[in-house]
Amino acid sequence: MPLLLAPLRLLLVIYQSVALALSQIWANKVRSLLTTLGIVIGVASVTLVIAALTGLKDNVLGELEAFGTNKVYVLPDRQRDGPTAMLSWREINFKPDEFDDMLAHTPSLKAFTRMTSRTRPVRYADKLESMNVAGIDPDWHAVENRSVVMGRPFSLLDNEQGLPVCLIDEATRDKLGMDRDPTGEDLIIGGRRFRVVGLVEPEAQLNFGGGGPPQYSLYVPYRTLWNMDPDWRSFNWVIGAARSPDVAEEAASEIRFYLRTRRQLDAGFPDTFRVEIIEQFVQQFQTIAATVTLVAAAVVGISLVVGGVGIMNIMLVSVSERTREIGLRKAVGARPGVVLIQFLIEAVVLCLVGGLMGLLIGQGMTMAIRQIPGGSMEKAAIPIWAIVLSFGFSAVVGVIFGMFPAVKAARLDPIEALRHE
Amino acid sequence: MLLKLRDITKHYRVGAEVIRALDGVDLDIAEGEYVAIMGASGSGKSTMMNILGCLDRPTAGSYELNGHRVDRMNAAQLAGVRNRQIGFVFQSFELLPRSTALKNVELPLIYSRDGWRDRRRRAREALEIVNLGDRMHHRPNQLSGGQRQRVAIARAMVNQPAILLADEPTGALDSRTTEDILRLFDELHDQGQTIIVVTHEADVAAHAARIIRMKDGRIIEDEVARPHVIRAHPPLAAVV
Numbered sequence: 001m002p003l004l005l006a007p008l009r010l011l012l013v014i015y016q017s018v019a020l021a022l023s024q025i026w027a028n029k030v031r032s033l034l035t036t037l038g039i040v041i042g043v044a045s046v047t048l049v050i051a052a053l054t055g056l057k058d059n060v061l062g063e064l065e066a067f068g069t070n071k072v073y074v075l076p077d078r079q080r081d082g083p084t085a086m087l088s089w090r091e092i093n094f095k096p097d098e099f100d101d102m103l104a105h106t107p108s109l110k111a112f113t114r115m116t117s118r119t120r121p122v123r124y125a126d127k128l129e130s131m132n133v134a135g136i137d138p139d140w141h142a143v144e145n146r147s148v149v150m151g152r153p154f155s156l157l158d159n160e161q162g163l164p165v166c167l168i169d170e171a172t173r174d175k176l177g178m179d180r181d182p183t184g185e186d187l188i189i190g191g192r193r194f195r196v197v198g199l200v201e202p203e204a205q206l207n208f209g210g211g212g213p214p215q216y217s218l219y220v221p222y223r224t225l226w227n228m229d230p231d232w233r234s235f236n237w238v239i240g241a242a243r244s245p246d247v248a249e250e251a252a253s254e255i256r257f258y259l260r261t262r263r264q265l266d267a268g269f270p271d272t273f274r275v276e277i278i279e280q281f282v283q284q285f286q287t288i289a290a291t292v293t294l295v296a297a298a299v300v301g302i303s304l305v306v307g308g309v310g311i312m313n314i315m316l317v318s319v320s321e322r323t324r325e326i327g328l329r330k331a332v333g334a335r336p337g338v339v340l341i342q343f344l345i346e347a348v349v350l351c352l353v354g355g356l357m358g359l360l361i362g363q364g365m366t367m368a369i370r371q372i373p374g375g376s377m378e379k380a381a382i383p384i385w386a387i388v389l390s391f392g393f394s395a396v397v398g399v400i401f402g403m404f405p406a407v408k409a410a411r412l413d414p415i416e417a418l419r420h421e
Numbered sequence: 422m423l424l425k426l427r428d429i430t431k432h433y434r435v436g437a438e439v440i441r442a443l444d445g446v447d448l449d450i451a452e453g454e455y456v457a458i459m460g461a462s463g464s465g466k467s468t469m470m471n472i473l474g475c476l477d478r479p480t481a482g483s484y485e486l487n488g489h490r491v492d493r494m495n496a497a498q499l500a501g502v503r504n505r506q507i508g509f510v511f512q513s514f515e516l517l518p519r520s521t522a523l524k525n526v527e528l529p530l531i532y533s534r535d536g537w538r539d540r541r542r543r544a545r546e547a548l549e550i551v552n553l554g555d556r557m558h559h560r561p562n563q564l565s566g567g568q569r570q571r572v573a574i575a576r577a578m579v580n581q582p583a584i585l586l587a588d589e590p591t592g593a594l595d596s597r598t599t600e601d602i603l604r605l606f607d608e609l610h611d612q613g614q615t616i617i618v619v620t621h622e623a624d625v626a627a628h629a630a631r632i633i634r635m636k637d638g639r640i641i642e643d644e645v646a647r648p649h650v651i652r653a654h655p656p657l658a659a660v661v
Contacts, residue, residue: 016531023519328515331476332529332576333504335497414476418515 036354038307043358055380151198327417347402508577
C-alpha cells in the first residue's frame, strides 16, 4: 500500500508546492515581476523574432511560388581562377544559335526564351522616357505565363524576320500617355521606329516584401535586337520553364549537360555558364532564416541566463527569509528531498509565470507588427513549437538556477533554522 | 520503555575548544509519563531536547525510541521518525503566518506516509480536542497567543506521536494563558499521552509527574513527584 501511494504523495507535494509557490509570488507581486523581467523579455523577444520570421518566410515563399518555382535561369559565367580564367567574355557569352535544338535534348523543359536587355530612350509623341527594353523569344509568353490583354502576342515570324514590333504593359502605356488601346501606335526606341502590337499582362512581382518597379517596360523580339546593334549582344541569358516544379532540378541538369556537350567541354573542365533554379533561392532564403533564428536564439539564451541569475537571487532571498518556516517543516517531518522539490518547483513556477507573461507580450507585439501597413508581416504568427520551446526553456532555467537555492534549503539544519531570527 | 538513552554524549567543537553539551546521559521514559526537564541555560537541556526530538544525532551513545535505534539514522530517516513519533511544541509557536489554523495543523500529515488521505478530517478533530473547533479558518494573526499555542499543540498531536515534546511552551504567554495550556497538557496526559516539557520555570515543571534536573551536560536529579500510572489510551486513538 505505501509503495503504491508513494507517487500519489509526490503528486500531492508537487500540487501543494505549486499552490504555495503561486501564493508566494502573489504575496510578493512587485518583487516577482522584477525578478522574472529577464525571462519575460527573453521569451517575448524570441517569440516576436520567430513570429516575424515565420511571417516573412510564408510571405517570401508564397511570392516565390507565385513567381514560378519551375523557372530555370541560364547565364554565361566562369570561375575567376582555374582553366576558365583565360576565357574572354566573348567566348563564354551565349550565341543566338546556341540553344536552337535544346528542347529536343531537355525533356523536362517545357519552353525557354533567350533574353537580352538594355536601357534605351523611348519616345511617343512628345514624351521621352528612359526605359528597360527586353529582347524575348515568342516562347517568353509560355515561360513567364504572361499573355496579352490587347492586340496579339509575338509570333515566330516576328522573331525570325526581326520585325520592328514591340509589346508594352499598362504601366508603360500610362507613362507614355498613350490611349487605352495602344496597339498600332508607333514608338521610337533608341532612334528606331517600332509598332506596338500588344499589351501584355502585368508582371508577377518577386519582391521580398518591399515591392519595386517592374523589371522591363518594353518587349521586342530577340532577333530584332540582335540584328539591330552589337551592343545588344554583349550580355544575354536564357529563362526556361520546367514541365513542373518537381522536375526543375532535372531540367537544370539536362540544360547543363546539353550546354556542356554543345560547347564541347571536357570532363573535369568547369562550366562556362551557370544554371539556377528558384528552388535554390528558396534554399538560400531558408538558410538565411535559419541563421537569423540561430542568432536570435543565442541572444535569447543570454537573456534567459541573465533572467535565471535573477531567479537564483530571489530564491536565495526567499530561502533566507523563510528559514524558520523551513526549520519547522523539517521538524514536523519534511525530508530534505521534499524541501528540495518544493523550492525547485517554486523557481520553476516563477519562471513559467515569467514565460507566460513573455509569451503574452510576444503575442501582443506580433499582433501589432501584423498591422504595419504595406508590410510583409501580415502572416506573422507564433508557431506552437515556439510556445512549447519557450515554456520548456523557462522550466529548464527554473530547474538550473533554482537548484542551488533549493539545495541550500534542503541542507538547512532544522535546529539552526528554528533559531534563525 | 518508550525511550531508552544510554551513555548519550554530544560534543560541539567551537574553534579549538570542545564543549561537552551532553556528557554520558542515561535515561528511560515509559509510555504515558509526564516528564519535565529543567536546568539553567548551558545545562544541556536544549541539546537534550534536540536529541530526544531527533533533530540532532548524539556524538556517541545509543538512543532507542519506540523500538527504533535512531542514533545512527540519516537526515531523511530522522525526518520520518520526527513525523511519526514526535509532536513538537515551540516557545514561539512557529505557525505558518499565511495559512489557516486548519492548514497549519495539516502540515505534518502532508509529509506523512499514510496521513495525507484524510488529513482534513484528522486536522479538524485535533483542533476540536484543543477546543478550537470554531477557529479553524482563522489565520495566526487573527488568534490570541494562547489560541496560537493550542493550534501548535493540535499540530503536534495530529499524527498521534509517541511523545509530545514541548520546549518552553509557555515562555511567550501570560500567566492566565499559561494555566490554560498547562491544563491542556494535564488533560492530554490524563488520556495517556507521553509528554516531555523542557523548561526553566518551576511552576510549569510542577505539573509534571517526574522532574529531571540537568547541569553541565549531566542529569543531577531525577525526582518522581507523583507515581506513574499507566492510563488507558493516547487521546486521539478513540477518534482517529
